[in-house]
Amino acid sequence: MSDLQISLVIIGVVIIAGVVIFNRIQLARHHRRVQDAFRHEHDDVLLSDEHKPISVDERIEPQFGDEVPSIQDDATDLANVPASALSERHVANDQPVQKEPGVQKKAASVDSMINYIADIRSNSPIPHERLIDLLQQKFDYGKPVRWYGLQSEGQLWEEISLDTLSPRNTYIELKGCLQLVDRSGLVTEINLSRFRDMAEDFSVQIHAEVDCPDIADAYARAVDLDRFCADVDVIMGVNIISKDGGAFVGTKIRALAEASGFRLESEGVFRYRDSETNEVMFSLGNFESALFLPANMRTLTTRGITFLLDVPRVANGEKVFDQMVHIARLFSSTLNGLLVDDNRVPLSESGVKRSRQRLADIQTTMAAHSIAAGSETALKLFD
Known part of the structure; x- marks a missing residue:
């Protein structure tokens, strides 16, 4: 073997070793960040081209494609989700917000429409x-x-x-x-x-x-x-299941959820609330029948989780939808999951666009009837 060949072999080995070491450093850094979250103690409707009436229990499921888009390692750190995607992020405090004294009482809305x-x-x-x-x-x-x-x-x-x-x-x-x-x-x-x-x-x-x-x-x-109301009463859903048929553990789900702004509430679901109004923007629940409860999160395992957006109850629906999909993708990458519909069929990117447009159409229709999505009137009608 010539000196040139030997030199090339040595250079190749050095490069490969460098890549392996770099990947291990990146993986270790990511694991440390996830473990930091664990250290805290813790007590669809598929769209069609036709606009047909949708029943109360229907859901629209965005479709993403046969493969989950790759996400960089540092993007999977849910504690560092880009501000542009999570500008309305909020973790509710245990203590209620105190109103300033002397603020003039707001006139009650007596709505003759409903x-x-x-x-x-x-x-x-x-x-x-x-x-x-x-x-x-x-x-x-x-x-x-x-x-x-x-x-x-x-x-x-x-x-x-x-x-x-x-x-x-x-x-x-x-x-x-x-x-x-x-x-x-x-x-x-x-x-x-x-x-x-x-x-x-x-x-x-x-x-x-x-x-x-x-x-x-x-x-x-x-x-x-x-x-x-029956025509616009739509809930959009995104499911995540394990790629390899394994299970997600409750402690990891909770750590990731709370790191990204959700809070576990009494009904057995995590909710992501608006920081100003405290209204629910979207929720995270179990794909299976068991509820997410503080008492069982340490031992719970599940083969899937579900993100839900209640279209008529959310203002600025397109923006909130983009937030939900972004967070769902981060969860999918971190949990090594796959985004699917209720039949466990992988979701396509074109389906996301159709779902987003359908959401926009619904909220435009509501506004045309003087019932804005997320308004006080809408919250009463779709309670």
Whole structure:
């Protein structure tokens, strides 16, 4: 063997050794970062080209492709997710946020679009005892009931309940609101009539006037509103399963979830909340039936996890969708998983684009009907 060949062999060995050493250093650094997270103690609907009505329980599952896109090692450190993708990241504190003293009370929204409203007007302050009797009634009209009071002309409407009612506050006008529709369906004509009769009886007792809308007209509005809600009530989902048929361990799932801004909540799912409104942006649950609970995360294993985005309840849906998909990809890379639909079919990148566009179409439709996704009205309708 010539000197040149020997030199080339030596150079090749040095290069290979350098690459191996570099990879081991990178892998060790990544493992240390993941282990740091563990040191903390812890107590779809597939899209089609046609816009057909979608039932409440349907989900849209973005599709990613036969292979999971490669992600650089340093990107898999969920504690260092790019700010551009996680600008709204938030880990909720155990302590509630304290409101600043002296802040003016915000006027309550009395929404005639989604409610049957009985308007009760009195020439004198309504007796406090009568209000207590009214609010103590066990309303059973199949849908939420809310009461709003006006203390005097020019004042702001405020929502009243047994918890907020005070003898110091006297009201001359009330609005009783029976919600027409929620996720379980629409109010019945019988319950509309019962609610109207209750409002009229109360008005007689306090010698007040009452204005109640026509029952048939209100029910017709409820039918139209329920049809609209059914068309836009969509939950988008992304699943991750193990590539090699193994299982994900609960401690690692929890560490990764909390490192990326989720918080484990009482219903057995992790939720990612908006830092300003505290509303849920998307959630992370078990692909299998077992719930994620503090008591079982140390011993739990699962063959998959699921990210869910509730389309009508989330403002800026496209941005939030991009966040969810980005985090799902990071989880998939870190857990050595594969993104799939509910039938465990690998997801394609073109499916992601179709799902994102479908989400945008849904939220545009909602805005055109004066019910913005993520608004107070939407949160009540899709509760």
